[in-house]
Amino acid sequence: MPGSASFDWRAFAFRPAAVWAAWGLWCVVVLVLLPLRGFEPQGPDDYMRLFEVRDLLAGQGWYDVTQYRVNPPEGASMHWSRLVDIPLALVALFAGERAALIVVPLLYLLAALFALRAILRKLGFGALATGIGLLIMPMMPLLAEQFMPMRIDHHAPQAVVGLVAVALLVDGGRVKAALAGVLGAAWVAISLEGLPIIAAIAGVLGLAYWWHDDRRLGAFLGALAMAAPAFSLATRPVSDFALPYCDILMPGHMAAFAAAAVTALALPFAPAQQSRNGRLAGLAMIPLVCGPLAFVMLGECAADPFARLDPLLEQYWHGYITEGLPIWRQPLSVAAVLAWTLALVLVGWHRLRLGKSEAEVRPLDTLGLIAVLACLYSFMLMREGVFAQWLAIPFAASLLAEYLPKARALTSPLPRIAATLACFGLATPMFVSALLKPLDPVFASDTMRAGMDAPIDLRGCDLSQLALLEKGLVLAPLDIGPAILGQTPHNIVMASYHRNAEEMHDVLAFYTGSMEQGRALADKMQPDYVVACASKADLALYRTAAPDNMANLLVSGEVPDWLEPVEGFAEGPLSVYRVR
Known part of the structure; x- marks a missing residue:
């Protein structure tokens, strides 16, 4: 016009x-x-960053980044x-x-x-x-x-x-x-x-x-x-x-x-x-x-x-x-x-x-x-x-910018489409990653292979259900601990923060160890609840440590008498037990 x-x-x-x-x-x-x-x-770090900001706005000291709902009353050093x-x-x-x-x-x-x-x-x-x-x-x-x-x-x-x-x-x-x-x-x-x-x-x-x-x-x-x-x-x-x-x-x-x-x-x-x-x-x-x-x-x-x-x-x-x-x-x-x-x-x-x-x-x-x-x-x-x-x-x-116009200049439709896709495929790492993804299990490290072979329940865990329970200290796998803090009023024993290596070790030893070891560690950590989410990769990895370790017992429900199943969590991937 x-x-x-x-x-x-x-x-x-x-x-x-x-x-x-x-x-x-x-x-x-x-x-x-x-x-x-x-x-x-x-993710866990996103939750913990949110808690850090919440605590700051609630009056926690500028120089104090300790997370006090983790490993109370001392808190988790960050x-x-x-x-x-x-x-x-x-x-x-x-x-x-x-x-x-x-x-x-x-x-x-x-x-x-x-x-x-x-x-x-x-x-x-x-x-x-x-x-x-x-x-x-x-x-x-x-x-x-x-x-x-x-x-x-x-x-x-x-x-x-x-x-x-x-x-x-x-x-x-x-x-x-x-x-x-x-x-x-x-x-x-x-x-x-x-x-x-x-x-x-x-x-x-x-x-x-x-x-x-x-x-x-x-x-x-x-x-x-x-x-x-x-x-x-x-x-x-x-x-x-x-x-x-x-x-x-x-x-x-x-x-x-x-x-x-x-x-x-x-x-x-x-x-x-x-x-x-x-x-x-x-x-x-x-x-x-x-x-x-x-x-x-x-x-x-x-x-x-x-x-x-x-x-x-x-x-x-x-x-x-x-x-x-x-x-x-x-x-x-x-x-x-x-x-x-x-x-x-x-x-x-x-x-x-x-x-x-x-x-x-x-x-x-x-x-x-x-x-x-x-x-x-x-x-x-x-x-x-x-x-x-x-x-x-x-x-x-x-x-x-150099090769895409040349691809688009091709007159035949199929070669033009193929050349255009090839330009994007070669100029970004996305496609090579997608093509090689099926081969990951073949070339996995020992640790990664154990995780890939671990049993995963495809149904997700609704951790917010834990909010219905009386507030207490929860012993949970390291990766889901921050989500429990975010979705419930409970405190947790520990999460994945390396300054707290001794407490992290105790949590891992509890889930990967025997029933007897679990009892001794529970006495040390004094949790009110023990939680297992069978749909999470970290618990699945713990289960590969031994067939009769605590992680497997918690998922199967064949728990020792010092753990009492909490009503309402008998079905599904989320298992919750009260420590007697």
């Missing part, structure tokens, strides 16, 4: 409104699905940071708890999409690649679930903090490198799992100083060194640093950050820094100074705290947590996701470098190096694949 203006999607793809549109589309989809998923937190509680508490305070559960994960996603857009713009992506980059997140298998409503654990926010930091580094400049250092400090204050990535980023900036005389390393490390103790002291009491745990940022880490920062800031003024060899020799001083300092001050905490994990906890808890295991202990489909993500980064990085000038390649190389190191770290710790897949999105989007 004359005078009418058609919608220019290419121009729209470059506008901030494109981020809002992509985010709004995701919000519509997930909110439509929300009633099907339910309005309860999705190492979590209040930094993650802040957005949840603010939204809950002004809009209610349910709004916080729904809105906060979506706000994390919005921040991630804006950071992703900044990266795509800096790399000079065209309209098609930018649009694909903003929309492709649901096709990255490790990402979508992390940003669903009711998912409020700390994994999503720390990945977003890392992504924003990388976006600042890709954009360049010392001020932005300093801001990235502040975000890096927030990451390691939330979780020490971010420490290898922070070291990797420092290494990439060190390479830039060596090769290009790029002086952002000092700004990054200086901000990191100042912000790390600030975040730690703002969210933890000084007494925490004297506890016998190795799961938080310690003075040894902070001292190493400070030493690295001082050395990096002094390097440009050292002799022979005009040459690459001189700069390389100067950079070597950083690990020589920081390494011994960290090892001396950290002592045993310099080692992997899970290396000396109790064998029972390793076999029936940690060894079965897929997200905490290395790639060689993963099901084949999960290992393929991690490997495919690295392949996307390498192939996409190579394709993007072709024909680029040195100035254009430098931000691309910053992203590529950090993405490769993040992928390699995910090989050691699977859940870090969340961060790695965010960094892989630009490379996947570039490949799709």
Whole structure:
């Protein structure tokens, strides 16, 4: 029609409104699905984060993150940071708890999409690649679930903090490198799992100083060194640093950050820094100074705290947590996701470098190096694949933008459809994971195979029924404990939080051990009720320990006389007994 203006999607793809549109589309989809998923937190950590926020708003001390409904009256010791509680508490305070559960994960996603857009713009992506980059997140298998409503654990926010930091580094400049250092400090204050990535980023900036005389390393490390103790002291009491745990940022880490920062800031003024060899020799001083300092001050905490994990906890808890295991202990489909993500980064990085000038390649190389190191770290710790897949999105989007138009240009319908599907199949890890899923049992580790072979009752357990019973202390398998806290007024003996290794051991020993061992442990733990849910994977795994152990006796109903079946729970997968 004359005078009418058609919608220019290419121009729209470059506008901030494109981020809002992509985010709004995701919000519509997930909110439509929300009633099907339910309005309860999705996992144990989501429940426990909710309790932490509830307790804070109810008046529990800012520095006190102990969960007192677990292992009462002492409570369960937690190492979590209040930094993650802040957005949840603010939204809950002004809009209610349910709004916080729904809105906060979506706000994390919005921040991630804006950071992703900044990266795509800096790399000079065209309209098609930018649009694909903003929309492709649901096709990255490790990402979508992390940003669903009711998912409020700390994994999503720390990945977003890392992504924003990388976006600042890709954009360049010392001020932005300093801001990235502040975000890096927030990451390691939330979780020490971010420490290898922070070291990797420092290494990439060190390479830039060596090769290009790029002086952002000092700004990054200086901000990191100042912000790390600030975040730690703002969210933890000084007494925490004297506890016998190795799961938080310690003075040894902070001292190493400070030493690295001082050395990096002094390097440009050292002799022979005009040459690459001189700069390389100067950079070597950083690990020589920081390494011994960290090892001396950290002592045993310099080692992997899970290396000396109790064998029972390793076999029936940690060894079965897929997200905490290395790639060689993963099901084949999960290992393929991690490997495919690295392949996307390498192939996409190579394709993007072709024909680029040195100035254009430098931000691309910053992203590529950090993405490769993040992928390699995910090989050691699977859940870090969340961060790695965010960094892989630009490379996947570039490949799709290059090959998808060629596929769509085919004239024959069947080849065109096949080529289009192949583009998406090759440029995302989703399809390789789905194809290999049936082979997981064939290549499973011993622990995983035991879990796969364990007897599972397909009927779900309605834990809210426990609310009908008089309030008491419940001995339950570790994974369902937080849900019992969320859906009932009861307290629980313990849940899966590693600082409480002795209590966790007792729970596992109760379910996996003999009737006699169960009696002795029940006398020690003094529960009012013992619960077994035959539809949960953790109890099924416990049942594989021995045919006549407590887990099997509880499910079969052939319990010793010191356990009394509770009326109303005789049928179905949920078994409840009162301790006499």
